[in-house]
Structures are given as structure tokens and as C-alpha cells.
Amino acid sequence: MKYIDEFRDGEVAKTIAGKIATAVQAERRYSFMEFCGGHTHAISRYGLSDLLPPNVRMVHGPGCPVCVLPIGRIDMAIALALERGVILCSYGDTLRVPASDGLSLMKAKARGGDIRMVYSTLDALQIARDNPQREVVFFAIGFETTTPPTALAIQQAAQEQLGNFSVLCCHVLTPAAISQILESPEVRQWGTVPIDGFIGPAHVSTVIGSRPYEFFAEEYRKPVVIAGFEPLDVMQAILMLVRQVNEGRAEVENEFSRAVTREGNLKAQDRVAEVFELRSEFEWRGLSVVPYSALKLREQYGSFDAERRFGLLYQPVPDNKACECGAILRGVKRPQDCKIFGTVCTPENPVGSCMVSSEGACAAHYSYGRYKDMN
Amino acid sequence: MAEVKRAYARPLDLKHGRVDLTHGSGGRAMVQLIGELFARHLGNDYLGQGNDGAVLPAAVLEGRPARIVMSTDSHVVSPLFFPGGDIGCLSVHGTVNDVAVMGATPLYLAAAFILEEGFALADLARLVESMAQAARAAGVPVVTGDTKVVERGKGDGVFITTTAVGVLPDGLELGGARARPGDAVLVSGSIGDHGVAIMSKRENLSFDAPIVSDTAALNGLVATMLASGAEIHCLRDPTRGGLAATLNEIAGQSGVGMMLQEKAIPVKPVVAAACELLGLDPLNVANEGKLIAICASADASALLAAMRAHPLGADAALIGEVVADEHHFVQLSTAFGGRRIVDWLAGDQLPRIC
Numbered sequence: 001m002k003y004i005d006e007f008r009d010g011e012v013a014k015t016i017a018g019k020i021a022t023a024v025q026a027e028r029r030y031s032f033m034e035f036c037g038g039h040t041h042a043i044s045r046y047g048l049s050d051l052l053p054p055n056v057r058m059v060h061g062p063g064c065p066v067c068v069l070p071i072g073r074i075d076m077a078i079a080l081a082l083e084r085g086v087i088l089c090s091y092g093d094t095l096r097v098p099a100s101d102g103l104s105l106m107k108a109k110a111r112g113g114d115i116r117m118v119y120s121t122l123d124a125l126q127i128a129r130d131n132p133q134r135e136v137v138f139f140a141i142g143f144e145t146t147t148p149p150t151a152l153a154i155q156q157a158a159q160e161q162l163g164n165f166s167v168l169c170c171h172v173l174t175p176a177a178i179s180q181i182l183e184s185p186e187v188r189q190w191g192t193v194p195i196d197g198f199i200g201p202a203h204v205s206t207v208i209g210s211r212p213y214e215f216f217a218e219e220y221r222k223p224v225v226i227a228g229f230e231p232l233d234v235m236q237a238i239l240m241l242v243r244q245v246n247e248g249r250a251e252v253e254n255e256f257s258r259a260v261t262r263e264g265n266l267k268a269q270d271r272v273a274e275v276f277e278l279r280s281e282f283e284w285r286g287l288s289v290v291p292y293s294a295l296k297l298r299e300q301y302g303s304f305d306a307e308r309r310f311g312l313l314y315q316p317v318p319d320n321k322a323c324e325c326g327a328i329l330r331g332v333k334r335p336q337d338c339k340i341f342g343t344v345c346t347p348e349n350p351v352g353s354c355m356v357s358s359e360g361a362c363a364a365h366y367s368y369g370r371y372k373d374m375n
Numbered sequence: 376m377a378e379v380k381r382a383y384a385r386p387l388d389l390k391h392g393r394v395d396l397t398h399g400s401g402g403r404a405m406v407q408l409i410g411e412l413f414a415r416h417l418g419n420d421y422l423g424q425g426n427d428g429a430v431l432p433a434a435v436l437e438g439r440p441a442r443i444v445m446s447t448d449s450h451v452v453s454p455l456f457f458p459g460g461d462i463g464c465l466s467v468h469g470t471v472n473d474v475a476v477m478g479a480t481p482l483y484l485a486a487a488f489i490l491e492e493g494f495a496l497a498d499l500a501r502l503v504e505s506m507a508q509a510a511r512a513a514g515v516p517v518v519t520g521d522t523k524v525v526e527r528g529k530g531d532g533v534f535i536t537t538t539a540v541g542v543l544p545d546g547l548e549l550g551g552a553r554a555r556p557g558d559a560v561l562v563s564g565s566i567g568d569h570g571v572a573i574m575s576k577r578e579n580l581s582f583d584a585p586i587v588s589d590t591a592a593l594n595g596l597v598a599t600m601l602a603s604g605a606e607i608h609c610l611r612d613p614t615r616g617g618l619a620a621t622l623n624e625i626a627g628q629s630g631v632g633m634m635l636q637e638k639a640i641p642v643k644p645v646v647a648a649a650c651e652l653l654g655l656d657p658l659n660v661a662n663e664g665k666l667i668a669i670c671a672s673a674d675a676s677a678l679l680a681a682m683r684a685h686p687l688g689a690d691a692a693l694i695g696e697v698v699a700d701e702h703h704f705v706q707l708s709t710a711f712g713g714r715r716i717v718d719w720l721a722g723d724q725l726p727r728i729c
Contacts, residue, residue: 001644001647001651004648004651008710008711010710010712013712014712017712044715045715046709046711046713047707047708047709047712047714047715048713049713050712050713050714051711051712051713096721231711346721347718347721348721350721358654366718367716368718369715371716374702374704
């Protein structure tokens with residue numbers, strides 16, 4: 001695969017690994033948080049940690065769209081499908097996230113809910129066109145990567161006067177989540193989660209650009225290196241972070257310059273701003289209620305807002321007590337620190353959301369790396 | 376099969392006709408469908424006996440009574456026609472392969488059809504023709520069958536269940552529990568072709584990929600492999616769940632682990648690209664014309680050469696080895712230089728969001 005295989009080259013990886021090994025200072029420990037699940041997945045899938053010196057530790061961050069979705073939001077989607085009889089369109093990953101009463105979207109489907117997996121918002125629009133007598137709701141989740149397509153779909157629906165289409169908006173914002181982590185007592189006061197720098201998001205940054213991270217570098221003195229999702233990108237970013245730490249720098253650097261600019265995708269940002277506005281608060285799984293961390297539809301597009309259209313009220317639901325997803329999403333614990341990891345909670349029967357998506361820290365460690373716990 | 380006098384029935388309208396409930400009701404329409412469609416294409420002496428069951432000769436191999444291997448498989452695929460095949464030939468290949476990888480010579484097939492009311496007879500004819508062609512090519516006749524019709528909305532066009540019977544020579548013992556540490560792991564060709572070909576034509580996912588299903592009968596390849604004299608411990612066809620599921624199955628049954636080399640696993644660039652786009656792992660994608668062989672390491676190169684000499688094994692490769700591992704992990708040494716587990720899938724592979 002052209003333009004992909006080049007970024008998975010084992011020989012180049014060895015060279016970068018050699019450079020990292022030379023660059024790290026033996027007496028120092030380096031902890032870097034990869035914010036995105038895409039990076040978590042790449043690290044696990046390519047066995048990347050085998051190439052790192054023992055004093056470089058990667059901490060998994062909360063950037064996995066389905067992982068941070070609280071139970072109450074999935075419950076809303078399930079209720080729409082089972083009680084309101086809508087056609088609920090969802091991205092694939094979301095289908096298996098555990099919700100209340102032992103349900104998930106997948107299980108709700110087996111109970112008769114008309115729940116359809118779509119690959120894009122365009123599919124959801126088409127379903128709405130094909131079923132004019134049915135209400136069609138798109139379960140819109142994800143960070144800034146998936147927000148522009150939702151905005152476009154809503155504008156398209158408005159233009160076509162597609163009266164049976166609406167969106168259950170659960171789009172969340174990356175910078176707000178990073179702030180929440182940096183402000184957490186574990187990082188700020190107690191220092192129990194040492195974070196020496198961030199690998200910044202790949203796809204998210206193509207949309208929002210590198211500028212939003214400058215605040216973190218300046219205000220919190222944390223280096224940020226934006227990196228692509230290929231394993232060589234991650235290796236190179238780690239090398240760049242190690243160098244910044246060694247040199248006492250805290251800057252935003254862009255390893256993913258083939259796709260990310262400082263300003264980002266202005267057209268996409270405009271569309272998002274036209275359709276969405278900030279929610280004053282939003283509950284995240286793991287990070288609890290985070291102010292101004294999510295989006296809702298503007299008044300002008302209110303008729304496409306499923307929450308208004310169906311009079312839905314958000315009911316917070318506590319996570320399973322034994323589940324450590326919250327601590328894992330904040331980088332406080334590792335998957336293998338959770339008592340139910342790999343026993344009660346497995347990819348077949350996930351208790352927490354981190355075990356669902358292959359981007360989730362628990363699923364990635366279970367599927368790719370758990371042999372390391374056995375030795 | 377009873378004859379229907381021409382004067383009493385119009386021939387089946389294979390151009391515009393559709394399956395209706397009478398085709399499954401046991402009346403003349405059913406007899407006509409069987410006669411003009413199934414028997415016409417699949418016909419042979421055994422099927423022609425026309426009784427409730429086929430009477431078959433005793434199983435004999437080299438003059439001695441032989442052990443019988445039997446396997447059954449239901450085929451439900453959407454879409455019914457896909458690049459490189461259709462549910463008709465697939466239903467022959469799938470079951471023939473299950474018997475073949477036991478080391479047995481498949482001899483006979485039984486086929487049961489569940490048809491949905493409204494299904495176009497023209498499509499059914501295409502499927503049955505394709506099935507007949509596959510059976511002829513594999514040298515395994517369909518000797519008995521059954522047809523049922525369900526109401527519209529209660530089926531997905533056509534479901535086909537096939538059962539195959541074969542004979543297994545004395546002394547030949549292949550099985551999932553026979554892999555031993557040190558054994559070599561071979562695959563007969565590129566993986567993921569079938570799954571990607573199917574996905575490329577799914578209604579909600581249509582994309583143009585120059586890729587065709589690998590669906591094929593493997594009994595010829597297996598015969599060649601057995602004739603090579605290599606000490607084979609296990610053969611298996613990695614269908615649903617792909618290479619990953621099959622190797623995990625064998626690792627569990629044999630109580631061993633495996634160490635694979637990612638670089639050695641053949642994946643066509645177009646399959647790799649499609650998987651990349653869809654967020655799937657080719658190791659989990661289905662195959663319908665590939666097999667995995669586990670053999671004594673000393674015989675690996677001889678077996679590989681034998682496989683490569685057969686058209687269905689031209690791209691065969693040695694992809695790893697069986698290792699001792701109390702946890703029965705299948706591990707992969709990545710092309711990138713790291714190591715990871717190759718796990719079972721939890722349910723269907725679902726695309727990632729980010």
C-alpha cells in the first residue's frame with residue numbers, strides 16, 4: 001500500500017528506536033500520554049512498546065470516542081429505538097458498548113430495535129430518504145474528526161427539508177478533555193500520574209489544527225507532538241518528545257505535517273460552527289462532568305435535534321463499581337490494574353467501555369498485549 | 376423423482392418466474408421445480424434414483440472397508456452473487472473442504488434449499504448451475520436433496536445446507552489436537568480475499584475493488600499434499616473468523632502456542648488496502664479456498680513445494696511455528712519489529728470510528 005507501508009517499515013523503526021535509546025537519559029523516567037485511541041491501537045497492534053527503552057512509558061489517554069460515552073447517552077439511543085420506534089443509525093464501534101439493564105445497541109437490536117450500522121452520515125441520510133414514513137435518528141458520537149460530517153448531514157437534511165431525520169448529538173471536544181486531565185488532582189497536585197508530554201491527536205488535528213494545543217504547552221509546560229496514526233509516526237513523535245523533555249522545552253511540534261496545519265481545516269470548522277454551539281456541560285465516562293466540553297445543535301437547526309424532538313432528558317447512570325474504566329481513561333490506572341480485566345470483563349462480555357472498541361485501552365491490551373502480563 | 380407429463384404443466388418460466396409457496400408444498404409445482412431445475416443441472420445416477428434417500432455403495436478404500444467422514448454446513452451469504460462466486464458454488468466448496476481437510480476423499484454431497492417466496496427463478500437457476508459446475512469440478516456429485524419454501528420476509532432469498540461424505544484411509548490421523556511444539560505452520564495462499572470480495576458488494580458499503588472471492592474446492596490440493604508424504608499433523612480451512620480464529624482453535628485444542636511472522640503471511644495489496652480503509656484486520660477476514668497446514672518442521676519445505684506445484688497453492692507460504700505455551704497464545708512478530716497477540720474476534724469485526 002503506497003503511502004502507508006512506508007510508515008510501517010521495520011528497518012526505519014529500528015533506526016528511530018536506536019535514536020530514542022541514545023537520546024533517553026538513563027536516570028530519568030519519561031511518561032507520555034497518547035491522547036488518541038488510534039495511537040493506543042497502533043502501539044498495541046504493532047508491538048511498539050517492545051521497541052522502547054524501559055524508562056519510556058506510554059500512558060493511554062481518553063481519546064476513544066466510544067470509551068468516553070457515558071451509559072446514560074447509550075440509554076437514550078436505546079430508548080429511541082425500543083420505545084419510540086425510530087430507525088437508529090450508529091457507527092459500528094458503538095453497537096457493543098454496555099448500557100443499563102444489561103443492554104447494548106446490539107442487544108437492543110436483537111430485541112426488535114431497528115438499529116443499523118452505517119459507515120457515514122450519508123448512509124443515514126439515505127435511510128431517511130428511503131423511509132419517509134419513519135423517524136430516522138443518527139447517533140452522532142466522536143471527537144472533532146466525526147463532527148464535520150454530522151454538520152454537513154444536518155445542513156443537507158435542512159436543504160432537502162428531510163423532516164424525518166434528526167441527530168442525537170454526543171460530539172465532544174479534545175482540548176476540553178486534555179484540560180480536564182491536566183487539571184486533575186492526580187496530575188496537578190498529587191503527581192501520581194506523571195505526564196511529561198502528549199502525543200497529540202492525528203485525525204482530530206487535521207480538523208482543528210495544531211494551534212489549540214499551544215495553550216497546553218504554554219500554560220502547563222507540557223510538550224505536545226502531533227503525530228499520525230502509523231507506527232513510525234508514533235516512534236518519531238516519542239523521539240521528538242524525549243528531545244523536548246531533555247532540552248527543557250515545552251512546545252507544540254507537528255510530526256504529522258503531511259496532513260495537519262496550524263490552522264486546521266477552516267471549511268470544516270466553519271460548517272461545525274454554523275450548526276453547533278457549546279454545551280455548558282457534558283458528562284464523560286471517566287472524566288465526569290466537564291464544562292464546555294461538548295456540542296449541541298444551534299437553535300436554527302433545532303428541529304434536527306433528537307433530544308428536543310423527542311423530549312429526551314439525560315439521566316446519569318453510575319458505572320459498574322468494579323470497573324476501572326474511569327481511572328484508566330484518566331491515565332491513573334492501567335488495564336491490567338483492574339480486578340475484572342480479563343476475568344469478568346472481556347471483549348466478548350465487556351463490563352466497561354474501554355473493553356469494547358479496539359481503540360479502547362483495555363481491548364487493545366487484551367487483544368494484543370496480554371501475553372506480557374503472564375511472563 | 377416422479378415424471379410430470381408435459382401436457383399437464385407449463386415449463387417453468389425461468390426468465391420471469393418467481394418462487395412461490397406452491398414450490399414447497401409437495402404438489403406438482405414442487406416436482407416440476409425439482410425436475411426442471413435441480414435434477415436437470417445436478418442430475419446423476421444416485422439423484423436419479425428418485426427415492427427418499429440415495430442408496431450408495433459401501434465405502435471401500437484399496438479393497439478394505441474405509442472410515443467415513445461426514446460434515447455439514449449451512450450457507451447464508453449476502454449478497455448471494457459476489458465477485459468470484461455465489462452461494463451455489465460456495466455451498467459445494469465449503470462442505471467439500473471440511474471433509475477434505477480431514478484428509479478424507481469427499482465422495483457425495485446432499486443439498487437442502489430454503490427458498491424465500493418471491494425469489495427469481497432465473498437467479499435460482501444460476502445458483503443451481505453454479506453449484507452443479509462446482510460439484511462436477513470437485514468430482515463430488517449431489518446425490519440427494521430437499522427444497523422448502525418460506526413466506527416472503529422469512530428468509531434471505533436462498534439458504535443452502537450441504538452435507539458431504541468422504542472416506543478416510545486407515546492410519547491417516549489429522550486433527551486440531553495434533554499440533555506439537557516445533558511444527559511448521561503453512562498457509563496455502565493469500566488471506567482475506569473472500570471476505571473483502573463479499574464486503575465490497577454489501578449494500579451499505581459498495582466499493583470497487585478488483586478482488587474476487589477465493590472460493591474453491593480444496594480436495595485436489597489436499598490429495599497432492601498427502602501424496603507428498605510429508606508428516607502432516609493438521610489441516611484446516613480458515614473460513615469465518617479468518618486465520619486468527621483457526622489458529623487459536625488449533626492452539627487451544629493442541630494445548631500449544633504459535634509464533635507467526637507477519638511479513639511471511641501473504642495478503643494481496645488490494646485486500647490490505649480495503650481492510651485498511653474499513654478498519655479491519657485481514658487476519659480476521661474469511662477465506663473459502665485456503666487451508667492451513669501444520670506439519671513436522673523437517674517436512675515443511677517438501678510440503679511447501681508440493682503445495683506450490685498445485686494451482687490452488689501457488690502462493691503457499693511458511694508463516695510461523697508451533698511453540699510450547701501454557702496460555703495457548705497465538706503471537707505475531709510484527710513486520711514493524713514488535714510482538715503482539717493474534718486473538719479471536721469478539722463478535723463481528725466492527726469498523727473503528729476515528
